[in-house]
Amino acid sequence: xxxxxxxxxxxxxxxxxxxxxxxxxxxxxxxxxxxxxxxxxxxxxxxxxxxxxxxxxxxxxxxxxxxxxxxxxxxxxxxxxxxxxxxxxxxxxxxxxxxxxxxxxxxxxxxxxxxxxxxxxxxxxxxxxxxxxx
Amino acid sequence: xxxxxxxxxxxxxxxxxxxxxxxxxxxxxxxxxxxxxxxxxxxxxxxxxxxxxxxxxxxxxxxxxxxxxxxxxxxxxxxxxxxxxxxxxxxxxxxxxxxxxxxxxxxxxxxxxxxxxxxxxxxxxxxxxxxxxxxxxxxxxxxxxxxxxxxxxxxxxxxxxxxxxxxxxxxxxxxxxxxxxxxxxxxxxxxxxxxxxxxxxxxxxxxxxxxxxxxxxxxxxxxxxxxxxxxxxxxxxxxxxxxxxxxxxxxxxxxxxxxxxxxxxxxxxxxxxxxxxxxxxxxxxxxxxxxxxxxxxxxxxxxxxxxxxxxxxxxxxxxxxxxxxxxxxxxxxxxxxxxxxxxxxxxxxxxxxxxxxxxxxxxxxxxx
Numbered sequence: 040x041x042x043x044x045x046x047x048x049x050x051x052x053x054x055x056x057x058x059x060x061x062x063x064x065x066x067x068x069x070x071x072x073x074x075x076x077x078x079x080x081x082x083x084x085x086x087x088x089x090x091x092x093x094x095x096x097x098x099x100x101x102x103x104x105x106x107x108x109x110x111x112x113x114x115x116x117x118x119x120x121x122x123x124x125x126x127x128x129x130x131x132x133x134x135x136x137x138x139x140x141x142x143x144x145x146x147x148x149x150x151x152x153x154x155x156x157x158x159x160x161x162x163x164x165x166x167x168x169x170x171x172x173x
Numbered sequence: 174x175x176x177x178x179x180x181x182x183x184x185x186x187x188x189x190x191x192x193x194x195x196x197x198x199x200x201x202x203x204x205x206x207x208x209x210x211x212x213x214x215x216x217x218x219x220x221x222x223x224x225x226x227x228x229x230x231x232x233x234x235x236x237x238x239x240x241x242x243x244x245x246x247x248x249x250x251x252x253x254x255x256x257x258x259x260x261x262x263x264x265x266x267x268x269x270x271x272x273x274x275x276x277x278x279x280x281x282x283x284x285x286x287x288x289x290x291x292x293x294x295x296x297x298x299x300x301x302x303x304x305x306x307x308x309x310x311x312x313x314x315x316x317x318x319x320x321x322x323x324x325x326x327x328x329x330x331x332x333x334x335x336x337x338x339x340x341x342x343x344x345x346x347x348x349x350x351x352x353x354x355x356x357x358x359x360x361x362x363x364x365x366x367x368x369x370x371x372x373x374x375x376x377x378x379x380x381x382x383x384x385x386x387x388x389x390x391x392x393x394x395x396x397x398x399x400x401x402x403x404x405x406x407x408x409x410x411x412x413x414x415x416x417x418x419x420x421x422x423x424x425x426x427x428x429x430x431x432x433x434x435x436x437x438x439x440x441x442x443x444x445x446x447x448x449x450x451x452x453x454x455x456x457x458x459x460x461x462x463x464x465x466x467x468x469x470x471x472x473x474x475x476x477x478x479x480x481x482x483x484x485x486x487x488x489x490x491x492x493x494x495x496x497x498x499x500x501x502x503x504x505x506x507x508x509x510x511x512x513x514x515x516x517x518x519x520x521x522x523x524x525x526x527x528x529x530x531x532x533x534x535x536x537x538x539x540x541x
Binding site for chain 1: 196207208211212213404408470471472474493494496523
């Protein structure tokens with residue numbers, strides 16, 4: 040076992056594309072990882088889906104832009120968008136400052152919790168990042 | 174600079190940057206720092222205090238001899254004869270169609286000795302181009318390997334440089350330079366830059382570059398001098414509406430179309446592209462490089478389609494989120510009938526049209 044690491048919280052599941060999800064009952068909260076925000080640099084623009092939109096796991100859910108780069112964000116799980124984090128419209132820098140907290144992107148009504156099994160654990164994701172993250 | 178060897182070229186600061194954890198990227202075949210920490214912080218450091226850039230990838234071409242002046246008068250649109258010794262100007266190398274081979278600085282070091290500072294990606298091309306036009310009495314040399322170049326930019330730059338290189342640098346006025354000693358080697362101190370701020374570009378012996386970098390960083394500590402990467406260099410130059418070769422200007426556009434008419438001196442006599450420029454001046458250009466800001470949400474990027482009066486009108490040539498102005502800005506070529514301040518346009522971002530309008534440039538002008 041590796042030591043717990045603040046960059047890879049153990050209570051989350053991760054995609055290889057650097058999104059995280061935390062499931063509470065039937066609701067999933069989605070964001071991008073610490074590694075993803077640090078690779079992107081200063082986030083200056085976040086484009087998120089409308090409430091009610093149905094997403095399939097792996098589908099593009101929005102876009103995050105830093106000064107130098109445009110990056111697509113993909114849905115780690117299938118489900119319907121319950122809420123997008125509207126505060127990121129005026130404060131996109133929260134994605135850098137607190138990617139696992141105030142920098143969350145959307146809340147999702149999870150369609151099928153068994154999809155969680157396909158995602159990485161914190162340990163698996165940390166290894167993925169250490170291998171280059173691709 | 175122009176070191177040999179396979180793979181990416183490296184400046185003398187390469188090792189320093191790797192040790193400091195800078196994020197390195199491939200730029201025009203060079204391994205260069207894109208950012209040391211946050212691009213926004215580096216940008217703001219230059220606007221409010223000072224930033225230090227390694228720009229050793231830039232090329233230097235020496236043009237000397239009794240017909241050096243005539244040669245440069247021939248290949249550039251600005252009036253080289255008007256330069257005094259110790260003065261520099263912004264100009265271009267032009268094709269016979271008056272389009273940009275490159276945009277460059279010319280330094281006049283003596284009546285018949287000049288140094289051209291050229292873009293890294295164009296160094297070889299420029300060298301061949303100037304050489305091809307050189308007749309007897311003009312020596313053209315690619316001197317890129319003899320020079321490293323650091324840019325110290327920002328309102329605190331002059332004071333910081335004076336601590337390291339002596340107070341004489343404070344006497345250098347805008348677009349002037351002097352040659353002096355630095356750490357025992359020859360150096361050129363030029364009051365120029367690519368950020369829209371006051372500052373200096375210092376050309377020096379590559380062997381002294383790492384030492385000079387560290388001297389400046391130490392001397393700049395009290396002003397919170399920041400090392401800056403090419404990321405901030407790009408956002409700074411765009412706020413100041415300075416064109417980037419390959420994005421905003423290239424071999425398809427002329428200085429008049431690019432809004433760089435100040436470098437075109439038709440009265441100086443014949444030069445490459447003069448006839449085309451004369452005609453454009455008389456009849457007017459059909460398109461013009463204009464600055465715009467977005468009023469809708471989004472960030473314009475190089476290559477995104479631009480729509481003016483409902484019609485596709487080329488593409489964004491440069492675009493960014495402007496860290497100091499805190500808005501989305503860009504440049505693009507617009508049909509001349511729509512090229513006026515206040516004109517509305519749209520940038521197509523991921524399939525959606527985001528509204529904006531043409532604004533006065535430079536987007537940012539430093540307080541005088």
